[in-house]
Amino acid sequence: MDKPKTVADIRLLGGHPALDFVNTVDAWRDRWGPDFLTSYADLAAWAQRAGVIDARIGRRLRASAGKDPAAAAEALDRARALRRTLHALFLAEAGGEPPARSDAAALDAAAREAAAHRVLTYRSGAFAWQWRDDDDLDAVTRRVAAAAAELLTARTGRRPVRECPGRNCGWLFLDTSRGGRRRWCSDETCGSHARVLRFRRKEA
Numbered sequence: 789m790d791k792p793k794t795v796a797d798i799r800l801l802g803g804h805p806a807l808d809f810v811n812t813v814d815a816w817r818d819r820w821g822p823d824f825l826t827s828y829a830d831l832a833a834w835a836q837r838a839g840v841i842d843a844r845i846g847r848r849l850r851a852s853a854g855k856d857p858a859a860a861a862e863a864l865d866r867a868r869a870l871r872r873t874l875h876a877l878f879l880a881e882a883g884g885e886p887p888a889r890s891d892a893a894a895l896d897a898a899a900r901e902a903a904a905h906r907v908l909t910y911r912s913g914a915f916a917w918q919w920r921d922d923d924d925l926d927a928v929t930r931r932v933a934a935a936a937a938e939l940l941t942a943r944t945g946r947r948p949v950r951e952c953p954g955r956n957c958g959w960l961f962l963d964t965s966r967g968g969r970r971r972w973c974s975d976e977t978c979g980s981h982a983r984v985l986r987f988r989r990k991e992a
Contacts, residue, residue, distance in 0.1 A: 795824045795834040801973045803962035805838045806936035807949065810875045810960050811973075817951075817958030823868075828853040828860035828925070831867055835928040840935070845922050852923050863925035870898055870929050874936050878960050881943070882951040895940075898933035905930055954978025 795812065802808040810816075812824045812834055825831050832849045835841045841849070853860035873894045880887045905921040921927045939946070952959045952973035959973040972979035 792822070793824065795830045795837065798824055799974065800838060801959065801961055803964055804935070804939055805840050806874055806932055806939050807878065807960045807962065808838050809834070809932050809936075810871055810878060812871065813875075815956040815958060816875060816879075817953070818956045825864065825868060825871075828864045831864055831928055835931070840928060840931050845927065848923050849925065849927060852925055856925075860925055863929070866926060867929045867932075870894075870933055873898075874932075875960070877936075877940065878949045879951060881940075881949045882960065895933065895937060898929070899937040902930035902934040902937075906934075952978050 793814065798812070798814075800808045800811075802811050813820065814822050814824065825834065829850060832841070832846045832853070836843060836846045853863075873891050876891045877887050877895060880891075905924070905927075906917045906919055909916055909918045919927065919931065921930060924930075947963050947968065949960055950963045950970060952961065952971075954972060954977070957973060957978050961970070961973050963970045
């Protein structure tokens with residue numbers, strides 16, 4: 789039996805942290821799940837892999853989670869709720885549909901809350917935003933919300949978001965292909981499986 793995938797080995801194919809966050813569910817189409825975020829430790833581990841936080845913050849968040857498991861579980865629920873919102877928003881873009889007002893409002897609230905935890909600093913001759921919530925269990929969720937809002941507001945200056953049509957997939961990704969015709973999250977997985985299925989149907 790194949791070993792179940794975890795956040796340590798799932799592929800980061802979205803082209804942006806907000807999309808890779810949505811893709812922490814193994815499948816959104818045909819079936820749902822499994823969910824790779826089964827614990828707060830999973831959330832922190834994914835965030836490190838995706839470059840949302842660094843190892844130092846990861847250690848601090850895991851320590852905070854260990855001190856208050858109940859609060860960590862609630863923070864994980866909030867992260868999953870944001871993931872559902874982002875899936876709906878980016879899926880609407882992929883389908884050429886307007887977003888639901890409730891989803892837009894939910895991200896607006898999350899982005900506003902995230903903004904309250906950033907300060908504008910001047911160091912080494914340049915201004916930069918700096919987070920001030922390194923020990924806060926919602927730190928990952930805030931960073932993802934801010935990144936997602938920036939991605940959505942940059943819609944006219946970037947490539948579009950696509951949904952993989954693969955069986956038991958539905959992952960989202962930025963189509964950065966030269967011709968803008970990328971279809972699969974991965975040609976090696978969903979693309980290959982689709983070709984095998986077509987071949988078998990022809991042979992049947």
